[in-house]
Amino acid sequence: MLRLTNTLTGTLEAFEPADGKTVRMYVCGPTVHDFAHIGNFRTFVLEDVLRRHLKSKGWDLLHVMNVTDVDDKIIAKAREQGLDIRAYTEKYVRSFLEDSDALDIERPEMLVRATDHVPEMAALVETLLEKGHAYRDGDSVYFRVAGLAEYGRLARLDGKDLKPGARVDVDEYGKESPRDFVLWKAPKHEDEPRWETSVGVGRPGWHLECSAMAMKYLGPGFDLHCGGVDLVFPHHTNEIAQSEAATGRQFVRFWIHVEHLKVEGQKMAKSLGNFYRLRDLLDRGFSPQAIRYLYVSVPYRKQLNFTFAGLEQAAHSLDRIREFLFRLRTGRLPERSSEALKTAFLHARERFEHGMDDDLNTAVALAAMFDLIRRANTGLDAGELGRDLQGDIEDWFVEIDRRLGIVPSGDEDGVASARDREVSALVEARNAARRSRDFERADSVRRQLSDMGVVVEDTPDGTRWRYR
């Protein structure tokens, strides 16, 4: 049984899709005004882990992710560059998808852009106006929070504690109350992007797109909605308010929020010089998989302190997995395994699943995997791991990879290329030298291989090699 912490109640609750079959899930995607940073990707990777876990439970998935491709920053930057917003954002949408692929993030069933759904948003505004939950000020439309008893429940605000002097957008002077938020913005400048819609000329407010698109594709009420913790208020709070005011029913059953990451103990900020995009880390020689491992190693509800030392540790942890699989695949194994080892294998698999079911406790899941690695290595040494388990264990690691995306591939054992044949010849030459006890020659070949990025290891079962 899967249990997740629902922000709506603040407690761990058993989760299953309302219809028992298909999980309807909406995720707040990137605002494409710039390249996504490593903080964004922590959220997206952990949402991906959730997505994969839900699939493993046997449910179908309808996962919608939005791309916010119109907002103040986009408009300003596009204008600076003399581009229309579509042309401006295209580059960042593409880059987001490339980075997502590099991090092995699965594509949602639907990726939807705000600017493709303006009519739906306008329709939602109309409904809110009709029902008296919205009001006009000039060509702008605002949502009226007053009278909604439930407002702010998600963020645990009592609704009236707006800090005096808090930031209030200067163009929203037309609001009846500071708590109200804009649904539809009248154009401020001549060259601003605008849409002619049933509610008038202008552009949508921030929160509107998610309500409109989520309800269009997932229905007025659906199972799961995810995002970073910073979205709890105001974004998700306002999504709930406007959606439920329009439909009169519960918008989302489960809200899941991913904690932020810090960098070297501090908030990541351009002004602190600790702001990283994925590309920045790859340029420093870190693998996307090490980055993903670091994300996965800390459960989603805990702040992750991102450090380069931590990233190196993650890379080393990956090495341990890689070494084990290499040994498992290349070892000379007996026919049968010991009962104790079989039991340990089943126990590890169980513990992995229990960890994941317990609010996606990825740290426990990884611990279960490493326990099995240690136990299997011992078994390999003692000759108690047989061919009857070899395939099962390999299959399990394929499954772990399908679930967490953190298992190094076995590419080094792949189809022999011309280079592979060259390496094999050198390895054989080295062994010939070793047999004739010409260790100087043997070591010189080892150095040559090392320069080619090849690691050579001598084992009781013979010499094996792989690319570093």
Next chain:
RNA sequence: GGCGCCGUACCCAAGUGGUAAGGGAGAGGUCUGCAAAACCUUUAUGCACCGGUUCGAAUCCGGUCGGCGCCUCCA
């Protein structure tokens, strides 16, 4: 000021009343021509600190100190 989270070994981290998982790093050892990998041993009588509840607390309660988040840009 209001609401909330966190503080576990050198680093990361699990743990939600029953006597400290896991990973990385370090030290010693086994194996080994060398090297690597692997394995074994080792690194918290103690979980920020002080009290309390309890037969028993890292886990519950109160307080103190420290760090972080949100209170209309934010993943």
